[in-house]
Amino acid sequence: MKSAPFIRHVPKTVDEALRILAEVAPHDGRVLAGGQSLVPIMAFRLAKPAHLVDINEVAGLDRIANDGTMLTIAARVRHAAFHKPVVENPVGYLLSAVVRHIAHYPIRMRGTFCGSLAHADPASEWCLVVATLDAAVVAKSARGERVIAAKDFFTGIMSTVLAEDELLAEARLPLLPKDTKFGFNEFSRRAGDFAMAASLVAYRLDAGKIAEARVGLGGAESFPRRIAEAEAALNGRIPSGEVFRSAAEAAAKVIDPLEDHQTNADYRRDLVRAVVRRALEQST
Numbered sequence: 001m002k003s004a005p006f007i008r009h010v011p012k013t014v015d016e017a018l019r020i021l022a023e024v025a026p027h028d029g030r031v032l033a034g035g036q037s038l039v040p041i042m043a044f045r046l047a048k049p050a051h052l053v054d055i056n057e058v059a060g061l062d063r064i065a066n067d068g069t070m071l072t073i074a075a076r077v078r079h080a081a082f083h084k085p086v087v088e089n090p091v092g093y094l095l096s097a098v099v100r101h102i103a104h105y106p107i108r109m110r111g112t113f114c115g116s117l118a119h120a121d122p123a124s125e126w127c128l129v130v131a132t133l134d135a136a137v138v139a140k141s142a143r144g145e146r147v148i149a150a151k152d153f154f155t156g157i158m159s160t161v162l163a164e165d166e167l168l169a170e171a172r173l174p175l176l177p178k179d180t181k182f183g184f185n186e187f188s189r190r191a192g193d194f195a196m197a198a199s200l201v202a203y204r205l206d207a208g209k210i211a212e213a214r215v216g217l218g219g220a221e222s223f224p225r226r227i228a229e230a231e232a233a234l235n236g237r238i239p240s241g242e243v244f245r246s247a248a249e250a251a252a253k254v255i256d257p258l259e260d261h262q263t264n265a266d267y268r269r270d271l272v273r274a275v276v277r278r279a280l281e282q283s284t
């Protein structure tokens with residue numbers, strides 16, 4: 001099926017993009033970034049935007065910057081930019097480890113980091129990364145700019161606090177202490193499929209004991225989040241299989257599992273148990 005008719009706008013600057021977005025948002029206008037989610041949805045006529053504000057020619061939106069404390073990823077940075085570490089910091093290595101789980105190579109060449117955040121699929125790997133790292137996003141509109149913490153950004157399945165006239169201009173990821181250990185694991189039926197559950201973990205060792213634990217979970221609930229109960233099961237303990245299993249158990253116990261035609265709540269809890277434990281085992 002072909003998409004419904006639409007008008008494509010091709011701004012060259014952020015200001016021009018925001019001005020057009022302000023005009024067309026009330027008339028069913030949307031941002032087009034990599035098109036790897038929006039175009040298929042339009043082809044199936046599940047979305048029929050009357051206007052697309054194509055940001056692919058906007059100057060400066062392919063910027064990745066590191067100021068020593070923060071990694072800034074602008075709106076048109078493609079997934080593929082992270083195939084190699086973009087910064088000499090655990091965050092750079094973590095992004096490289098995670099990116100190869102996103103779809104397939106051609107999709108990673110077009111799809112964008114910020115587009116994934118705006119689309120907010122519960123199983124999105126980048127949504128899991130920003131939630132686990134307590135990152136922030138910058139939303140810009142003709143009305144101004146606001147910085148939104150990841151924990152306040154996602155509101156449900158494919159739903160965020162972004163207003164229709166807002167451009168998600170950049171994501172800001174805090175860099176991690178150099179001695180941070182991390183692990184990532186996801187379960188999907190086939191390579192390149194969306195994850196049925198995924199976990200990203202990070203922590204440091206303080207005198208041999210786990211400190212500053214982060215246990216992020218994606219694909220299991222409406223949106224990714226840190227699981228405080230699992231982190232509490234890790235902090236202050238010496239890493240071991242038993243400690244990792246107890247953290248995984250804590251995560252499986254507290255989630256509000258998504259259910260769909262192939263996954264009931266019990267199965268999702270089982271997957272969570274497995275991905276959290278495996279991510280922790282991988283981190284040592």
Ligand SMILES: Cc1cc2nc3c(=O)[nH]c(=O)nc-3n(C[C@H](O)[C@H](O)[C@H](O)COP(=O)(O)OP(=O)(O)OC[C@H]3O[C@@H](n4cnc5c(N)ncnc54)[C@H](O)[C@@H]3O)c2cc1C
Nearest residue numbers: 031033034035036037038103111112115116118124125168
């Ligand atoms: C076969 C297949 C497999 C896939 N597998 C995975 C996977 O395993 N993991 C995964 O995470 N993703 C997967 N994807 C999705 C892919 O990663 C998309 O690239 C991503 O979800 C959206 O990014 P995009 O730049 O393509 O956004 P688009 O498709 O251009 O836009 C998606 C939505 O976000 C909005 N949007 C985009 N950018 C902005 C912005 N800067 N500001 C405001 N709104 C914006 C658009 O208006 C639209 O509503 C898959 C896609 C396909 C086709």
